[in-house]
Amino acid sequence: MxxxxxxxxxxxxxxxxxxxxxxxxxxxxxxxxxxxxxxxxxxxxxxxxxxxxxxxxxxxxxEEIEHYFEPHPELKPITAQTPAINYDDVMARALAARPGEVARFVFFEKDEPIGAVQTAQTLIPPPDNGHIQPFDARTGEFFDPLPPPGGFMYIxxxxxxxxxxxxxxxxxxxxxxxxxxxxxxxxxxxxxxxxxxxxxxxxxxxxxxxxxxxxxxxxxxxxxxxxxxxxxxxxxxxxLSIPILGLWQAGQLAEMTAPYKDQPPLKSPGSLQAALDTARKAAPDMEVSIVAFPGTQFSSQHHYAVFMRGATPVTERLLKPALVDAQTGELTDMREMPWYVKTLLLSQPLHFGDYGxxxxxxxxxxxxxxxxxxxxxxxxxxxxxxxxxxxxxxxxxxxxxxxxxxxx
Amino acid sequence: MRRGLWMIFRWPLLLAVLSLFGLVSALIGDEGYDLFSWLSLGVPLVVTAWVCWRLPRRA
Structure with missing residues (x-):
């Protein structure tokens, strides 16, 4: 009872x-x-x-809220005289603006010809958020840097x-x-x-x-x-994104860069332009999404990791890293991500709702x-x-x- | 009347299947796939609106 x-x-x-x-x-x-x-x-x-x-x-x-409060940089019309962009020059200017800092990543937006360079005091966090300088990805011209993170959306x-x-x-x-x-x-x-x-x-x-x-x-x-x-x-x-990325670094990434394991770390990375050219040649039907500099969390000590994205809603999420020797500019390896990283990458849109x-x-x-x-x-x-x-x-x-x- | 599992879950099941197709559809492609996604994920919203609309309104 x-x-x-x-x-x-x-x-x-x-x-x-x-x-x-x-x-x-x-x-x-x-x-x-x-x-x-x-x-x-x-x-x-x-x-x-x-x-x-x-x-x-x-x-x-x-996205909408940020664009509203931080008006989007105006893209000037390009003319026939616009010189071809050289990313070594872009990087030199980005670093000249930030004495004492190193470059961690270069990002490229998906729907607009806008890129951004992230620099910080160190290659690896802390601090989590570096200094971000957006640029016109057709001309290499820099816009005003983003304000440091903070405010309502950050909270x-x-x-x-x-x-x-x-x-x-x-x-x-x-x-x-x-x-x-x-x-x-x-x-x-x-x-x-x-x-x-x-x-x-x-x-x-x-x-x-x-x-x-x-x-x-x-x-x-x-x-x-x-x-x-x-x-x-x-x-x-x-x-689980932090442990998943750790797993990838210790697993596939370590495997791909194994021959470099005992080499001394680079004093300074070589040509970014060469790395981009190599990666684009290795995946001609894909576009560059993120470049991780040597020594950052998403690359090895000796490589640029150039993450390529495809053109459909699924393949644009499933990034494919091309590892480029940062000194010679040659392709070391390019593989599909392991299943656990793919799971993470596909679970992002399904959680954010930003894909339709x-x-x-x-x-x-x-x-x-x-x-x-x-x-x-x-x-x-x-x-x-x-x-x-x-x-x-x-x-x-x-x-x-x-x-x-x-x-x- | 005492309802069996089928009677209890036929509508929820249909809504769940539609939602899942909608969630996947927008990942596969754009335009038509997006449209299908909006329509199918919109069905639970329509049902919710219908339930709210039937509630007696207080003066």
């Missing part, structure tokens, strides 16, 4: 008969366990998931990714994501007995506020399940708002239950359908 009472405290007490009907499919004990999984995984993670949903909302539109990003705590922060939020997955699975399981007597998308509004929100929690949760599951799981994969234009971003935002409602209603239901548990239990006892269950 005690078990029956426990079950009745929990949500499918209404209508109580649903519990009796469960005998064939799920024992009350199994059901109770699934419910407890749903309750505890949700309770532990809700506050962090709410934070992630709230900070994620502006991050969906980070949103840090809260959303590592809560300013570095790797432990990433892993903690990844664990919250795993709790979300457990909560979604257990939520779908407890949805089953709940819906035995109800039509899909039933919301009973006449009886009590609590019942209305319980029905809403169920219907919103079940219709957004697949999206939340995918965004949750890809979010978890993203929290503005309508997809709006869909992402609306689904994010629905997730906030689901989290909020779950919390409300839990708080509400604690206050009214005794009356509720008595009312439900009174409703009958318990005697058979008590015997079972």
């Amino acid at each position: 005690r078990r029956v009472l426990l079950i009745l405290r929990e949500p499918f007490a209404e209508p109580p008969k649903a519990v009796t009907d469960e005998k064939k499919n799920m024992t009350p004990r199994t059901l109770r366990n699934w419910y407890l999984v749903h309750k505890w995984t949700s309770l532990i993670s809700t506050i962090f998931l709410l934070m992630l949903c709230l900070t994620g909302l502006p991050l969906i539109f980070h 949103m990003l840090k809260l959303h990714t590592d809560m300013f705590m570095g790797l432990p922060g990433y892993l903690f939020l990844g664990f919250m994501g795993l709790l979300l997955v457990a909560s979604l699975v257990s939520g779908a399981v407890v949805y089953t007995p709940f819906m035995r007597k109800l039509d899909f998308a039933t919301v009973r509004t006449q009886r009590s506020n609590r019942l209305k929100w319980l029905d809403l929690h169920n219907v919103l949760g079940i219709v957004t399940l697949a999206w939340v599951l995918v965004v949750g799981l890809t979010g978890v994969i993203n929290t 234009g503005m309508p997809l971003k709006i869909i992402w935002a609306l689904l994010d708002v629905i997730s906030i409602v689901i989290l909020g209603s779950g919390l409300y239901l839990w708080l509400g239950r604690r206050k009214s548990s005794l009356e509720k239990r008595l009312a439900e006892l009174d409703a009958g359908g318990l005697v058979a269950e008590g015997r079972a």
Whole structure:
């Protein structure tokens, strides 16, 4: 009998008969366990998931917001006289503007002829964020440097990714994501007995506020399940980006650069222009996305790692690194990334929602708002239950359908 | 009436399958693929809007 009472405290007490009907499919004990999984995984993670949903909302539109507050550099029309760009010259000018610094990366934007040079005091963080000088990728002319990171969007990003705590922060939020997955699975399981007597998308509004929100929690949760599951799981994969890149460096990257292992580190890297030419020749149907300088986290001590991207939404994410000997400018190796890096690279768009234009971003935002409602209603239901548990239990006892269950 | 698993999960299943196709579609290509993605991921939003619209409005 005690078990029956426990079950009745929990949500499918209404209508109580649903519990009796469960005998064939799920024992009350199994059901109770699934419910407890749903309750505890949700309770532990809700506050962090709410934070992630709230900070994620502006991050969906980070490009648009950043362009609004930091007006985009104007691209001048190019003329026939525009000289061909020489990247050794571009680098010389970038470094001359930053005495005492070294170059870490050169980035190229996807849809616009804009590149950027990142320099910093050291090749390897800290500091995480170097100094960024954007340039016109057709002329090599520099625009104004970006202001140092800070401000609203930076805070949103840090809260959303590592809560300013570095790797432990990433892993903690990844664990919250795993709790979300457990909560979604257990939520779908407890949805089953709940819906035995109800039509899909039933919301009973006449009886009590609590019942209305319980029905809403169920219907919103079940219709957004697949999206939340995918965004949750890809979010978890993203929290592992530091270990995944470490694995790649210690694995494939070390293997590709093994012959250079015992050579002394370079005093200064050779021609970037030569490295770019070599990489473009090695992958003529791809474009340069990022160049990692020798000694940075994404390259070896002796190579430029030129990451190439393809032209379709999938291949533009699946970067392919061409390792170019930084002294001779010759190709050392070019391989596809291992499966775990590919998984990470593909999980990024699926988490960010930035791969289907503005309508997809709006869909992402609306689904994010629905997730906030689901989290909020779950919390409300839990708080509400604690206050009214005794009356509720008595009312439900009174409703009958318990005697058979008590015997079972 | 006591509903079986099929009756309980046929709509959620359809919505989940549509969502997954929509999530993958925009990754595969642009234009038509993007459009399919918007339409299929929009279905859960339409269902949500319909549920909210049916709620009795208070004066």
